[in-house]
Amino acid sequence: MKKLLLVFMVVAFLLPATLAGAQTTVTVWFGRQEFIPADAFETFHAENPDIRVEFDVIPLEESHVDFMRNHAVGVAPDVVQIFGEFLATMVVRGTLLDITEYIEAWAEEDPEDFADIYDIAFDMTTYEDRIYGINVHSGPFFMGYRKDWLAEAGLEEPQTWEELLDACRILQEEVLTGDEYAYAQPGGAHHPPFWMMATFMSMGGQFRDTGTPIVDSEAGIFLIDFYQTLANEGLQDPEAHAWASGDFRGAFMGERAAFYPEAINIYAYTQEVLEYATEWEVMVQPPREGAEDDFRVNSFGWPYMVNSDTEDPEAVMKVLRYLFDPEICVSVALAYQPANRASVMTSDAYYEAHPYFPILEASFAEQVTYPTHLRSVERADILNEMKFVAQQVPAQYTPEEIAARYQELLDALD
């Protein structure tokens, strides 16, 4: 009896430790609270009792730096969500795991599921033909505009940037008064140049292989000229060069701007204060005349990247596939940022929540990634300064001079 009791005690003592040892822990850093699945991995834990997901929120503005610092001392999480533009730096520093073979296996194992995924899900996480993560959500910038004001001025939706600029002039002259301005956009001081690069790409702007934008091209000079015109002809608020994202969004929603380049998640708020389809409408940012073939819809995303030191890549892949499961990512898509899955974006629930999406749907599926760069932060600083100079009133330099000056600075980064 004593022996039996002893055996029982030993088993009781060792069993929990053995079970705990069998369980893999996968740590995830989300870039925003809103990206965390609505069920907080409850279903995942039920389906995968051998894997425990621990997660926290590290703001996207900090996550790549925090990750690399923690990676250097071996305490980084298995999965980190980052701004896609930092991919190159993280790969070159050897902090990310090449998961190409796992993605290829997934495509082979479940081709139907894989066909549901937009290319951007992996384009944004690919560096030198190898895949390092999955871009579950992305948010390209489109264009919101005041349909009623355009109608009042007898204008149609502009089809090119040239038409849009003409529309701005007519609106400013004939319809807008006081503090109302034709165009609203953020300044450069507060944010990376996402909005500027979206416009640049729609104008046909190209990048070098290093990810450096070619701003002394026709598209770049056109972009600078566009900003100079907005500022110098009084088509945007005189303080717009100092605006943060909230200011220009507030300008449109506060009925003080006719056009604003924005992403889908912000349109969800816009329709709460302005009546969609009667007061305002959305469109894809137009091409530049003569550069229609070079037009692209930009994509900015927040991909989940895999730590090069992760001990159990299979478990990590299960977590990533869970995050990308249509039933899971739909909750994030409906409440926050669009998902790169056709079945989610073309679902009745999504159309109901975002009635303007059918207009954007085709372009959303064709997103092209904003290229990564090894010195992404410096690239952003130079581009922001260029935009600031372009908005000087009165203009101090010609667009060509500005383009030449900043192309030189950008090229020096390569």
Added chain:
Amino acid sequence: MKLGRDRLYWIPLVILVVWTIFPLLWGVSSSFKTYADIYRVPPSIIPPDPEIRAYQVVLTSRGFSTYVFNSTFLALTSSFIAVACSIFAAYGFARFKFRLSTALFLLILIPRIIPRASLIIPLFQMWASVGLLDSYPALIVSYTATAIPFNTMVLTGFFRGVPPALEDAASIDGATLWQRIRYIMIPMSIPAIITVSVMSLREAWNEFPFVLALTTSTRMRTLPYQLFMLRDAMGIEDWPVVLAFTVLTIAPILGFYIIFQKRVTSGLVSGAIK
């Protein structure tokens, strides 16, 4: 009306007060505005439709009590340790002449001169090597170490102003070193000790770079970190909530500072002139 010459001095003071107070008033006022009112043009200092929604959002938000606890615990603990250590360090510098004492006194001020950002990487590696990243000890020690130099400098100046004869008399009566500090120096230096306590508390309460770099979990976050988290370029920034959070973050330390303001001023001045 002819403005007296002495009244002219008031002009820059008034400008300075308005410069300081106005943003604070604007922040408090805007925390009671609706989201739409924040962006209304022209703006108004008085909320057109005041509401307390932002405060309700903040007070009921997940983790708010954790951030309050962390800020309070870290500020009190690190301030207490920093002041205690500084008293002994300052007493040594004030009362004992030893080899290289002046050089040591200057050395102790060096951490004060070095930008905090440049300390982050070495500190991070140090805490990582002992497995204390994302822990209270890492933050408490880091906060304490950065508070000690200023405290020591202020207290040393003050201690030097306490007549040594008092301690001599106590020594003759048989007082030990500890008793002289405990019953003579500390009671006579209360204004200076309050000063350094308030300064340490304020610094720890507002500290941001260390908590940003040395922590990675929500359970360790403080109020300034969470305030940083509220900024969001990817969504609609709820400015009334950000400002309500700011008001609730600065209110305790502001109240504390107002209560002890006179003593803080006198403590700093005494330390400087004695």
